[in-house]
Amino acid sequence: MTASGGRWSRRRVLAGLGSAWLGPGLPWGCAAKSERPPAVPSEPTVWLPPVVYERHDDGMGLWLFEDHGLPLVAMGVVLRVGHRHDPPGRPGAARLAGLMLLEGIEGGDRRELLDRFGDLGTTTVVDVGPSQLGLQCTVHRDDAPAALALLVRTLRASTWAPQAFERVRGDRLEVLESLQGSPDAVVSLGLLEGVFGATEPATALGEGTPRSLAELELAQARAFLEPWLRPDAASVLLAGDVSPDEARAWTEAAREGWEAVSVAMPPEPAPMAQRPEAERPRVVLVPWEGLEQAVVGFGGRHHSYGAPEELPRMLADSIMAGMIEHELRTRQRTSYGVRARTWQTQLGALHQLWARVQPEDAGQAVDGVQQYLQRIASSTLAPAVVEDTRLMAMMDLMDDVHGPEPMLAQLWRLAAEGLRADALQDRLERLQRMDARYVGEALKEGYRASGLCWCVVGDERALQRATRVLPRRGVVTRRPQALFGAAEG
Amino acid sequence: MLLRLLAPCSLLACLWLPAVARADSPLTYERYSLDNGLDVVLHVDRRLPLVAVDLAYHVGWAHDGSRRGLAHLVEHLMFRGTRDVEDGEHLLLLQERGASNVNAHTDDDGTSYHALVPRDVLPLALWLEGNRMARVRLTREHVEEELQTTIDEWESRVGSELRGLSHEALWNALFPEGHPFHRADPDDIRGLTLSDAQGFVESHYGPANATLVLAGDLPADVKAEVERAFGARRGGGAPAVLSPRRSLQGEQRIARRDAMSTKPFVLIGWLTPGLFEPGDAEADVLAATLDGERLRTMADRHAPGTILELEMGQLSLSGQSMFVFAAEGTSAATPQGMLATLDAILDEVRAASLDPAAVVRTRKRLATGTLRAVQRVDQRASIMQAYVAAGHEPDWLDEDLARYAAVDVDAVAAFVREHLPRDRRVVVLSEAAEVGP
Structure with a gap:
């Protein structure tokens, strides 16, 4: 936060773009100068470290980015389901279901779950997008195997407690109410309606509506997520101080007991109805x-x-x-x-x-x-x-x-x-x-x-x-x- | 993020401090000085072909004196051209060649100019910094334009930001007129002149008052490049030493109505020990242990369903910090009722009722947090600059972390008793606006 931050806070060079249509001529460089800048290459060296992807026999994916600059590992477990899979008439189901993952696992409530992550020096967050839902955290590499196991367990063994569901629902309704007080959020929804013809644009963002959230039942949220809790819909993501062999070993240990299922994956939803x-x-x-x-x-x-x-x-x-x-x-x-x-x-x-x-x-x-x-x-x-x-x-x-x-x-x-x-x-x-x-x-x-x-x-x-x-x-x-x-x- | 607007310019306000042995320190460095006094720190990291260039002048907004806003204005003017570089060209030359984060920020005790550049572009980046160190061109026209821009920034950060004026009211009540931390307002800024800017640059912008940190994929001839860019520069005087320490007498309450907020809001602020002083670490541990969720659980025990969000934090500054406790209520809550709830929470902490295991977890989380804060080379450069600005070596991480090792529940409770009393604080009680969509 730079209270008295820099003048040039955006990346683009605005001064030059005013003449963007007139060609490359820049308004300087002609006058005699007593000091001159050194010449440097116009196309700098750029490279990217490679991404490793492997698929387990049962369909689970493993993604890996190595970076050994610090003893740090960022990790995630992600399911191939998101708010575009919200059931008809139940917008907001994916987000509520995702948030329920943090409300406790077998043997402990939300606070105890957070403390278990805390014991590993981290906190976890849930992310729900259009096509994915998952958990992530960042830990010291010494804690990485335990953290990955806890992430997988959190995904699979949520307690779905009714009291927690009511609290999560209440929080989301508060968020929706707060967003209604945000002109920035409102302008986005107006554009969603115009560009896509969405009749209830908030649903396009996976937030749901006050009505849909109020009507959603715990059993429905749980039933929404459960068909996707299977190895072939899941991927493990690891980035940081971890080798491919370690990544495989940690993943294997974390997913122990998570058996493949033979039933077909749920069908992909039809595109959002538009005018x-x-x-x-x-x-x-x-x-x-x-x-x-x-x-x-x-x-x-x-x-x-x-x-x-x-x-x-x-x-x-x-x-x-x-x-x-x-x-x-x-x-x-x-x-x-x-x-x-x-x-x-x-x-x-x-x-x-x-x-x-x-x-x-x-x-x-x-x-x-x-x-x-x-x-x-x-x-x-x-x-x-x-x-x-x-x-x-x-x-x-x-x-x-x-x-x-x-x-x-x-x-x-x-x-x-x-x-x-x-x-x-x-x-x-x-x-x-x-x-x-x-x-x-x-x-x-x-x-x-x-x-x-x-x-x-x-x-x-x-x-x-x-x-x-x-x-x-x-x-x-x-x-x-x-x-x-x-x-x- | 209830506290976002309170964050000062200091990077250090965001520094969380863990336990990493020096042997494992990610901040290995070489430090030396040029003949003209320029302090140079080199840190090698070859993960990507990038170099972070961070040049800090050890003069910041706390040194403005009666010309409030001057350091920040000068920061802007440094991008408006030199005798050799046209207005805006500094930025263009770098960005045309792939540089990013070409920016600057003004802290209480320093002003930092930084960029993340492709390694091939380092000679140009160094030349540009060396050039504007000595040959910046200040004009009346540029001053007038940048006065307006800095006023616009104030408007964006304070005037038109949700609860911005509440935060500003708290800040200026803690640091009143005459205090070096008192904030510039648009009237202060409008009063600045070209002559002010010229005097400031001539006095403080020179190698003897600056530190250059280069972090990343450094070339073998980096020292020669630094000498070429800066060796001929001269000057740079240190500003007067500040005495920001003050104490509050009694409780001050400020009642407001926030024009843009639909919820009531309460801020409590205290003056607390400065950065790295005894008590600073306790404040950090307190704030990190009592996260928003824990605070809300405590609040619900005292006044169920009245408070939506709570947050506390230590904003560390040189010589004098501030600790803030903020809460947003439900539409039905009153600021006075919320204040009573916040006081009840603080009473609990004064009685040392924090969970010892939670404090241990906090320390571990802060350790991970420190590693997270040095993932990138530009982050490393910034943190090294911050340590240098505080008078430490660039890899001061270990010592920094050691301050936290001794913080336990009793130390946190003692901090609250000593530094967060009810009778020496500023309270902002903000009613919700009556307008809404």
């Missing part, structure tokens, strides 16, 4: 009286990690985020007084850019972004900008394996997305030969005005000013409670 594109809103307005700063966001569909189209689109998104921030934070601040900071967020398949602005500046913020979008449609992206972004993405890849915990996050993603062990290496090689034209095409395709949805959360002033410049068709108005699937008060 036809023609019926989807282009603009979602969320009135919120008294909100001191409005939130303006826009977004569109994103490809899943590892998909062929995803990589150029990811570069395009980075460029777009830099340009929008330049527009809102640098140019408009000096021109119009907008105090904005732009954030780029990905929620499942939704890619969104959003910023807080003063209510009276909401119209200018929208207008400025729209002008950028128009320039994209009619211009060619300067190769130097793509080159810069491409290089940053390569360095990000290396950054993502900088220590056991970042490595575990990468393994988690590989396992969740069902990717190959060499997916990161393949990603690096694709980045190394990425052509700027693909990125330019991805930018134009991804930011076509007709494919985007807008959401504005704010008071009457903000909404009035924004609607003056937003598309006139396909405008809907939603209360925050409705986006969360809650009854309106």
